[in-house]
Amino acid sequence: MTNTSRDSDVPPEPVVEVRHLTHRYPVGNETVGALTGVDLTVNDGEFVAVIGPSGCGKTTLLSIIAGLLSPTGGQVSVFGSDTRAARRSQALGLVTQDPGLLPWLDVASNVLLTLDITGPHDGADEYVTELLERVGISRFARYYPGQLSGGMRQRVALARALVHHPRLLLMDEPFGALDEISREEMRFELLKVWEQEQMSVVFVTHSIREAVLLADRVVVLTGQPGRVKDVIEIDLDRPRTASLEDDPRYQSLLADVRGLLVSETDRSDLVHAIPGTRR
Amino acid sequence: MKRKFQRNALILLTPVLVSTLLLAAWETWVRVRDVKEYLLPAPSAILAALLDDPGRFAEGARLSLQAAIGGLLLASLGAFILAVAMAHSRALERALYPPALALKVTPIVAVAPLFTIWFGFGLAPKVLIAAMITFFPMLVNSVVGLRSVDPRAHDFLRTINASTWQIFWRLRVPSSLPFVFAGLRISVPLSLIGAVVAEFLSGSEGIGQLILIANGDFDTPVLFGAIFVLAAMGILLTASVALVERKVLFWYQSAVSL
Numbered sequence: 225m226t227n228t229s230r231d232s233d234v235p236p237e238p239v240v241e242v243r244h245l246t247h248r249y250p251v252g253n254e255t256v257g258a259l260t261g262v263d264l265t266v267n268d269g270e271f272v273a274v275i276g277p278s279g280c281g282k283t284t285l286l287s288i289i290a291g292l293l294s295p296t297g298g299q300v301s302v303f304g305s306d307t308r309a310a311r312r313s314q315a316l317g318l319v320t321q322d323p324g325l326l327p328w329l330d331v332a333s334n335v336l337l338t339l340d341i342t343g344p345h346d347g348a349d350e351y352v353t354e355l356l357e358r359v360g361i362s363r364f365a366r367y368y369p370g371q372l373s374g375g376m377r378q379r380v381a382l383a384r385a386l387v388h389h390p391r392l393l394l395m396d397e398p399f400g401a402l403d404e405i406s407r408e409e410m411r412f413e414l415l416k417v418w419e420q421e422q423m424s425v426v427f428v429t430h431s432i433r434e435a436v437l438l439a440d441r442v443v444v445l446t447g448q449p450g451r452v453k454d455v456i457e458i459d460l461d462r463p464r465t466a467s468l469e470d471d472p473r474y475q476s477l478l479a480d481v482r483g484l485l486v487s488e489t490d491r492s493d494l495v496h497a498i499p500g501t502r503r
Numbered sequence: 504m505k506r507k508f509q510r511n512a513l514i515l516l517t518p519v520l521v522s523t524l525l526l527a528a529w530e531t532w533v534r535v536r537d538v539k540e541y542l543l544p545a546p547s548a549i550l551a552a553l554l555d556d557p558g559r560f561a562e563g564a565r566l567s568l569q570a571a572i573g574g575l576l577l578a579s580l581g582a583f584i585l586a587v588a589m590a591h592s593r594a595l596e597r598a599l600y601p602p603a604l605a606l607k608v609t610p611i612v613a614v615a616p617l618f619t620i621w622f623g624f625g626l627a628p629k630v631l632i633a634a635m636i637t638f639f640p641m642l643v644n645s646v647v648g649l650r651s652v653d654p655r656a657h658d659f660l661r662t663i664n665a666s667t668w669q670i671f672w673r674l675r676v677p678s679s680l681p682f683v684f685a686g687l688r689i690s691v692p693l694s695l696i697g698a699v700v701a702e703f704l705s706g707s708e709g710i711g712q713l714i715l716i717a718n719g720d721f722d723t724p725v726l727f728g729a730i731f732v733l734a735a736m737g738i739l740l741t742a743s744v745a746l747v748e749r750k751v752l753f754w755y756q757s758a759v760s761l
Binding site for chain 1: 653654655656657658659660661662663664665669673674677754755756
């Protein structure tokens, strides 16, 4: 236990480590539980999807990891330090369902804004050009967000969240508001970027298909307040392509996750159905 | 292309036509019924009064506009600075709101003579009265505007550790502009009222004084001339604000024309 050098057989420190996380929101004079006893580990370069019914605290979990919200209980460490220090390292990226681009800045300026705040890195200019190209919006660099479709805006949000080379990308239902075709495109583009950037991703989603398609591991949360029901390893080959649809292993993983979620829904329906039952 | 031109011509033509018809009806009414000039002068008589000494009206308009614009700028700036403090802290907002409200509900005509005692008959009291009357709408709109930040954009900036200062300049100030311009649209006519009321009460030069003198002389054509000049000033100011608004708020959905 006293090895001083970092040998290759010593597992690297996880990027995110969540232990016994509990969060309660004040509602009037009372509090409502959003998360209870959640454990979660995200290793370096890992893609972790978090899935669960509405109101299971997925977004709360993400806000806590981002250091935007202080949990009411439990420990969270990001990059080996507390979340505030992690935020200060400017190595986080955030993409939300409604991306919150600045409508008075054009696409290029929205992306450059990140660098204005984090400070430019070597080759930043070329990287912005390359990044806009890579997410397919270079033709729209001088457009304003109001002139773009939802899918295009989400690409801008992705570029804006990646331009400073974050080590951890946090995504909150980023493709939830998109049409099916854009969603499909964005999923594979995200995978490409992730494979090139070697960063870790925490990806909150409602979609079972999306979770299994993208992630190394799928964390299934139970409903209100959120707890980790199970973690499913997705040992499908990478790079993943649309041909996965025909892969029986993919289908059986989908069924596994769906099974966990359905039994969860049944249980909560049951609780609601029996008068006098309290959770 | 041609159709578009025709539509634009039509948009311009109808209001001109309606105004002309109204003036024509007014002129006819006065002539046919032989209405006394001191009661209601015909548009032609008003035009004659305006052309008789255009320099007088122009000078009056210049002085009143100066006071109105000066007051509006002073109030906007002061209100915005105070709004920053109020938007920053609820406690400050609670503390500052009552005096701001007191300022708003106090009838301006009651305070104006005091300003003359303090600041004399020059530009200063006029600017201050115009500022006082426009201060509250500017304050309320600025506070609401500074608070109207998109929470998603705010979260994103915080995630990359933007400082409060960066968030203020990059997000809060631009987000507030639609509300600030809404406040300006409300305040433009108020600022003119402020300037004219100040001139009424202190008798210092401007359109207000012109009205006061014409009223004393029963010179109704000049009185009407002054009213028309005031209306034109109001339109000019409103149109200027709308023009700037359209340039600045090109990104905002409901940036309207007038």
